[in-house]
Amino acid sequence: MGELIVTILTGLSSAASLFLVAAGLSIIFGVTRIVNFAHGSFYMLGAFIGYTMVQAIGGTIVSYWVAVLIAALVVGLIGVLMEILLLRRIYHAPELFQLIATFGVILVIQDVAKEIWGNEDIVSPRAPGLDGAVEIFGQRLPEYDLALIAIAPMVLIGLRLLFYKTRWGTLVRAATQDRQMVAALGVNQRWLFTGVVFLGSLLAGLGGAVQLPKGGADLLMDFGIIAEAFVVVVVGGMGSLGGAFLAAILIGLLNVFGIQIFPNSTLVMMFLVMAVVLVFRPWGLLGKPETPAATGTEIPNEPLRPAVPMVKVLAGLVLAFLIALPLLQELFPTVLDPFVIVQANEILFFVLFAAALHFIMGPGGMVSFGHAAFFGGGAYTSALLVFHFGLPFELAFPAAPIGAALLALIIGWFCVRLTGVYFAMLTLAFAQIAWSIVFQWTEVTEGDDGINSIWPSDWVTPLVLYYLTLGLTVAGVLLIRRIVFSPFGYALRAGRDSPLRSEAIGINIRRQQWFAFTISGAFAGVAGALFLYTKGSIAPTSMEIARSFDALLMTLLGGVEALAGPVVGAAAFKLLEDLFAASEYWRGLMGITIIALVLLLPKGVAGFAQTGVGRRLGLSRAEEVRA
Amino acid sequence: MSTVLSVQNLSKAFGGVQAVEDVTFAVDAGEMRALIGPNGAGKTTCFNMLNGQLKPDSGDVLLGNRSILGLPPREVWRRGVGRTFQITATYGSMTVRENIQTTLLSHHRQINRMWTAARTLFVDEAMALLEQVGMVNQYDRACGVLAYGDLKRVELAVALANDPQVLLMDEPTAGMAPRERVDLMALTAEIASARNIAVLFTEHDMDVVFAHAHRIMVLDRGRLIAEGAPNDVRNNEMVQEVYLGSGAVHGVGSA
Numbered sequence: 001m002g003e004l005i006v007t008i009l010t011g012l013s014s015a016a017s018l019f020l021v022a023a024g025l026s027i028i029f030g031v032t033r034i035v036n037f038a039h040g041s042f043y044m045l046g047a048f049i050g051y052t053m054v055q056a057i058g059g060t061i062v063s064y065w066v067a068v069l070i071a072a073l074v075v076g077l078i079g080v081l082m083e084i085l086l087l088r089r090i091y092h093a094p095e096l097f098q099l100i101a102t103f104g105v106i107l108v109i110q111d112v113a114k115e116i117w118g119n120e121d122i123v124s125p126r127a128p129g130l131d132g133a134v135e136i137f138g139q140r141l142p143e144y145d146l147a148l149i150a151i152a153p154m155v156l157i158g159l160r161l162l163f164y165k166t167r168w169g170t171l172v173r174a175a176t177q178d179r180q181m182v183a184a185l186g187v188n189q190r191w192l193f194t195g196v197v198f199l200g201s202l203l204a205g206l207g208g209a210v211q212l213p214k215g216g217a218d219l220l221m222d223f224g225i226i227a228e229a230f231v232v233v234v235v236g237g238m239g240s241l242g243g244a245f246l247a248a249i250l251i252g253l254l255n256v257f258g259i260q261i262f263p264n265s266t267l268v269m270m271f272l273v274m275a276v277v278l279v280f281r282p283w284g285l286l287g288k289p290e291t292p293a294a295t296g297t298e299i300p301n302e303p304l305r306p307a308v309p310m311v312k313v314l315a316g317l318v319l320a321f322l323i324a325l326p327l328l329q330e331l332f333p334t335v336l337d338p339f340v341i342v343q344a345n346e347i348l349f350f351v352l353f354a355a356a357l358h359f360i361m362g363p364g365g366m367v368s369f370g371h372a373a374f375f376g377g378g379a380y381t382s383a384l385l386v387f388h389f390g391l392p393f394e395l396a397f398p399a400a401p402i403g404a405a406l407l408a409l410i411i412g413w414f415c416v417r418l419t420g421v422y423f424a425m426l427t428l429a430f431a432q433i434a435w436s437i438v439f440q441w442t443e444v445t446e447g448d449d450g451i452n453s454i455w456p457s458d459w460v461t462p463l464v465l466y467y468l469t470l471g472l473t474v475a476g477v478l479l480i481r482r483i484v485f486s487p488f489g490y491a492l493r494a495g496r497d498s499p500l501r502s503e504a505i506g507i508n509i510r511r512q513q514w515f516a517f518t519i520s521g522a523f524a525g526v527a528g529a530l531f532l533y534t535k536g537s538i539a540p541t542s543m544e545i546a547r548s549f550d551a552l553l554m555t556l557l558g559g560v561e562a563l564a565g566p567v568v569g570a571a572a573f574k575l576l577e578d579l580f581a582a583s584e585y586w587r588g589l590m591g592i593t594i595i596a597l598v599l600l601l602p603k604g605v606a607g608f609a610q611t612g613v614g615r616r617l618g619l620s621r622a623e624e625v626r627a
Numbered sequence: 628m629s630t631v632l633s634v635q636n637l638s639k640a641f642g643g644v645q646a647v648e649d650v651t652f653a654v655d656a657g658e659m660r661a662l663i664g665p666n667g668a669g670k671t672t673c674f675n676m677l678n679g680q681l682k683p684d685s686g687d688v689l690l691g692n693r694s695i696l697g698l699p700p701r702e703v704w705r706r707g708v709g710r711t712f713q714i715t716a717t718y719g720s721m722t723v724r725e726n727i728q729t730t731l732l733s734h735h736r737q738i739n740r741m742w743t744a745a746r747t748l749f750v751d752e753a754m755a756l757l758e759q760v761g762m763v764n765q766y767d768r769a770c771g772v773l774a775y776g777d778l779k780r781v782e783l784a785v786a787l788a789n790d791p792q793v794l795l796m797d798e799p800t801a802g803m804a805p806r807e808r809v810d811l812m813a814l815t816a817e818i819a820s821a822r823n824i825a826v827l828f829t830e831h832d833m834d835v836v837f838a839h840a841h842r843i844m845v846l847d848r849g850r851l852i853a854e855g856a857p858n859d860v861r862n863n864e865m866v867q868e869v870y871l872g873s874g875a876v877h878g879v880g881s882a
Contacts, residue, residue, distance in 0.1 A: 302719075303721050304720050485744045485745060486740055486744065487737055487738050487739065487741075489741075490732065490745045491738045491739075498718055498719075501717065501785075504701070504712075505730045505785065505789070506733045507738060515739075
């Protein structure tokens with residue numbers, strides 16, 4: 001009995017910071033329509049800054065909480081800085097760009113935090129006056145847990161008062177419903193938006209600071225919390241504070257009970273709950289059915305056409321160069337390092353990975369934030385078959401796309417029920433769950449160490465592997481192009497361009513998207529298997545959020561609208577990465593590049609072909625002037 | 628003439644508002660039938676129930692002798708009910724002809740083919756449809772750059788692509804210039820009579836309605852208050868009251 005009560009109370013206390021973060025995310029989204037990916041980073045900053053403040057002034061009960069509040073305020077101001085410098089410029093950009101831009105912020109904040117607070121995890125400081133434990137039915141519960149349990153409802157009530165009893169709150173609610181109307185009524189939107197971002201960021205910072213005595217601070221907090229916050233928001237219903245509260249408690253309780261039921265993978269419980277909720281209430285527990293933008297990408301106004309001759313010639317030249325590369329390297333060893341082959345090999349499977357993602361993102365209009373699940377899923381399928389059953393390369397390799405496709409079939413079934421950012425969040429949450437399974441289920445997956453020494457058969461020399469990679473990548477990219485121009489691809493684009501019309505001409509959009517998602521997963525799986533056999537090992541890092549974002553960035557870098565985008569983008573991305581790899585601050589550099597890219601080159605590198613200059617160079621057709 | 632579409636006792640309420648109440652009518656093959664009424668009379672609600680976008684509270688919709696009630700829009704379309712929208716819905720990333728080809732591919736159940744280039748399929752059929760609506764010379768243009776009237780023509784071709792028995796047109800001429808309106812409806816009437824299609828359309832432009840409709844139905848606050856040939860409807864007192872007012876305060880005099 002006592003044990004049960006204490007478990008419940010522990011669950012409730014862990015829900016507190018989750019609620020704060022999810023509430024902030026939800027508030028910012030409600031008004032600005034931007035899903036702030038950097039929200040996890042603000043949470044992390046809240047913890048770090050909170051720690052510093054507590055060390056500096058937090059000796060007494062009062063000053064401790066003052067320190068926590070100061071940390072939250074500072075994080076709020078950092079949010080304002082981000083809003084003014086970055087978000088303001090991209091409010092009208094497609095959702096994808098906004099998400100990518102805030103992802104850039106994550107990378108920058110990671111490096112800044114590493115520079116200031118170092119790599120070491122920070123141990124939980126004690127909260128003065130609350131460092132003891134109370135006894136409940138003979139079970140001990142930390143006093144601080146009780147404080148946390150009180151904080152969430154207090155914040156919820158405070159927010160409700162703010163939103164329902166103040167003029168500012170009324171404006172925020174009005175803007176959540178209809179931004180344009182509020183603007184038409186003469187409200188200065190700029191400061192309203194800034195204020196909302198301040199409030200949301202402050203809540204994230206507060207969430208980070210109040211969990212300090214329980215969890216301390218470390219550099220992995222940002223990605224850890226953001227997936228959970230997404231689950232909370234999706235389960236609770238976007239834009240609903242009450243929903244976020246309810247869902248946070250639900251997830252908090254699940255976390256503590258989940259450990260007892262599935263000690264290996266606590267996130268599996270979360271997955272099950274989210275799945276059940278989404279099947280019965282696609283808009284979350286307390287969310288209202290609303291129709292968000294159908295796609296996360298902009299719908300192009302120009303017909304998609306087969307490549308112009310110039311592009312075909314360029315592609316042929318690149319292909320000829322890649323075929324000749326090993327030979328050239330042997331002929332000119334002084335100019336071309338043997339490493340060039342390794343580099344080219346790596347670029348190639350990432351091209352395939354990016355092309356797979358682009359297939360659903362461009363023509364499908366579905367922005368997947370969790371495509372690493374299929375990349376890693378394919379690699380793990382092969383690796384596990386070799387590791388546990390000793391399957392030879394010839395059987396394990398072709399199993400990769402099958403495994404990845406099955407995974408995509410299951411995940412896709414849920415995801416295609418949602419659209420736009422909801423879709424993106426859900427894919428991310430699923431990918432994070434897949435990651436946690438391989439990370440936590442050590443008996444089967446070897447956990448964090450990964451599965452090592454998986455090499456292809458003897459006949460597959462590095463040179464053969466290079467040509468295999470080249471062949472499969474080229475075949476994959478061409479096959480995807482073929483599908484894009486096939487009736488199936490047209491139906492997919494039809495669903496993106498006008499769901500209303502598509503339904504009215506007999507196209508089952510969801511099924512189309514589901515199949516496309518599965519196909520994309522299979523191709524990503526091939527890329528993953530190529531990765532596995534090139535590196536000889538696979539670890540959970542290949543499934544983490546950052547890997548999903550690599551693919552997104554490649555696609556963005558290349559330009560979403562151009563079919564050549566992923567090819568150009570993957571190459572550009574890997575080259576940039578190699579360039580930055582030498583620097584200790586490669587993350588920050590990458591982040592700044594991403595932000596600059598979103599602001600300066602929103603159509604991507606290959607999108608450049610569709611600009612005036614590109615057209616003159618013959619890289620795409622002449623544009624038609626509006627009649 | 629044979630009845631293709633019959634609507635029986637159709638009702639739908641949103642909250643406390645009875646949007647459509649006990650509406651019954653039948654449309655014959657080859658007939659142009661207008662559904663008119665003031666804003667908020669329930670015309671679009673009525674349409675949305677006919678093609679499966681909305682589920683009625685009660686009543687039935689028969690296509691031929693079979694009920695199409697409860698089918699999703701895509702199934703209703705498969706049975707032979709085409710639809711155009713008040714605001715055009717075409718595919719921006721496709722050319723005019725590709726828009727038609729996509730529809731034809733769906734109609735012939737070839738939409739899941741993954742190998743052949745879609746652009747090469749049903750070319751002649753698509754061109755024939757574009758010919759009918761007078762859009763042949765613009766077949767390779769992007770839908771995004773077309774003039775609005777031309778876009779409406781493309782939509783008409785799309786709606787004709789599955790050889791429909793019934794064509795539902797929600798405000799087909801909204802947003803068009805007067806000259807274009809007359810042309811489009813004349814074209815529609817011509818095609819409908821040549822192919823023996825029943826056309827049910829809503830419309831605010833009375834010139835268009837009285838010039839092309841064989842029969843007119845008038846909807847007011849969810850109820851059908853008149854049905855008949857254009858001249859009968861024109862002279863119907865209740866209709867005049869609804870459109871011109873009875874002199875009484877609205878909501879009192881006509882309640």
